[in-house]
Amino acid sequence: MNQSEKKAKNFEIIMKNLIAGGVAGMCSKTTVAPLDRIKILLQAQHEYYKHLGVFSGLKEVVQRESFLALYKGNLVQMIRAVPYAAIQFTAFEQYKKRLGKFFQQGSHIDGFLAGAAGGVTAAAITYPLDTIRARLAFQVTSNTLYSGIKHAAVRMFKEEGGLRALYRGFWPNMLGMIPYAGFSFYTFEKLKYLCLKYAPHYLYSEHKTTGNFILNIPAKLLCGGAAGAVAHTFSYPLDVTKRRMQLAMMNPTTHKYASGMLSTLKMIYTENGIVKGLYRGMSINFLRAIPFMAVGFAMYEVTKQMLDLDTGSSERIYYVYIRMIV
Template identity: 25%
Template sequence: MEIKGFVQGGIASIIAASTTHPLDLIKVRMQLQGENHYLPSLRPTLAFQTTTMASTPPPRLGPVAVGIEIARREGVAALYSGISASILRQAVYSTTCLGLYDVLKKKWSDPNTENISLPRKFAIGMISGGIGAVVGNPADVAMVRMQADGRLPPWRRRNYSSVFDAIARIVKQEGVISLWRGSHLTVKRAMLVAASQLASYDQIKETILKNGLMKEGPGTHVTASLAAGFVAAVASTPVDVIKTRVMNMKAAGEKRVAAPTYSGAFDCLVKTVRSEGFMALYKGFVPTISRQGPYTVVLFVTLEQVRKLLKDYSF
């Protein structure tokens, strides 16, 4: 099996993730907004703080305000919290996902025309995304926790120094299985994102070229990427919110926590909707689409350029 598709996908995804990481961090912080107020287990234990939080809900901040607040309270460098985990995640998850998508597309395409139907593209995207998510979940858990850490009071922070420190401490304190906490959600989200993003990009690009709307080149790649990013954001945000909260919750006995915040994904879904309303499932949608658009554009434009550079090489 050729590994060229894996290499191309890995390079493009690492560049894309590094470029858009601050937007991803803002998205995670927005997804966790409101959790401290509505869930008693997450409130500070000091009496005067508990009373204040119980009576006054925290203000809901938009993406720009969240970004400014992070920079003001934690420093500009905090916008890149968890970047090591993000790079490792891309090196594992996205490399696997994009590489498998490329391999399966070649195997499942019509040998005479090299065309492949949209349903097959979605199926390939779901398979590739699901497998990639399984192998990339440990880095995903570490990334979510590192991105969320700064919002907590000092006495509750985990203060991981790097993705490898995070993974080592999670294994030591919570067991190896905790590295796959929320993996069923990660897999579902990845299947939705990969199917909608990869299949949409391919289909929209093919439609543009087939109808002569634009010629092959950066303009077509950017247009198809933006459309694919929007489709992926709409499809994946609710699962992403629940995934973020489940991955970020503290385990029983970890830093003054008597019991886990949620018993599982369904419990998290119920508590979130009951306490904060259905639209809480779309918390962070603006930074998600703001990040998904640029990320998808950088990903596919870079991928197309890497493919050009490596087209004469076989490996």
């Protein structure tokens, strides 16, 4: 294979990873959209919902607004989720491919670093859409500040200090992304290895087209869900901090949270403590994280297989090992 053919092949792989990541992001975000909205309302302690729980909050949204209100902000979420997931998964594969040269096979350190780097790359590019989506999801029908994506972006840019307004909360998001993305990808890869090592006959099946052994759907969901639970536990306080900063300018009483990451963290802890402050909404986050990560990882892996990417860099060591023991 000459140089031009190698470049063409690499481009094809990147495009297929983009498609697989985009499909995964769209499916996973749509699945948990109602939980996403109530999580934002609880994290930032909206006046109508701060005293409610997960299910009572969902019920209140439907009664106060409408059933479709559960999906408020989902359009911009889709606009963000597809490129975000596509960039994250594609960057992960590319980083892992290059980092693998520096680490011993089976160490999984390259998987952790690649996951963190992929998450940071995707978040940095799509962060303004995340801020706009949070603003749209936080407002209620009786108190609407923004009529849509464009209106929110223009108003924030003009009234809140230009591009800086769209990136408010960026640093806690970046710092939280490292353990979140790192532990999610690391845990998923580690669990795949453990499934292969201890239960290959039950959790792996043979691909009809390629003949390679791959994780079956239940195993993908299990590994993805566990990866989401682990990752969110480490990164959640920074996620709460990010949301407070993103939504700070929507109400005069919360302007104080726009001052900076460390001061916001301190105020949340001082005012509400750890459980009701830094981990506010954590229960719904677990409810959300498990199906989100499960559907995301499962759809990514299924789409990769449909696009003949099932024997990529993240699978090769497991494929070789399973051939030896089955």
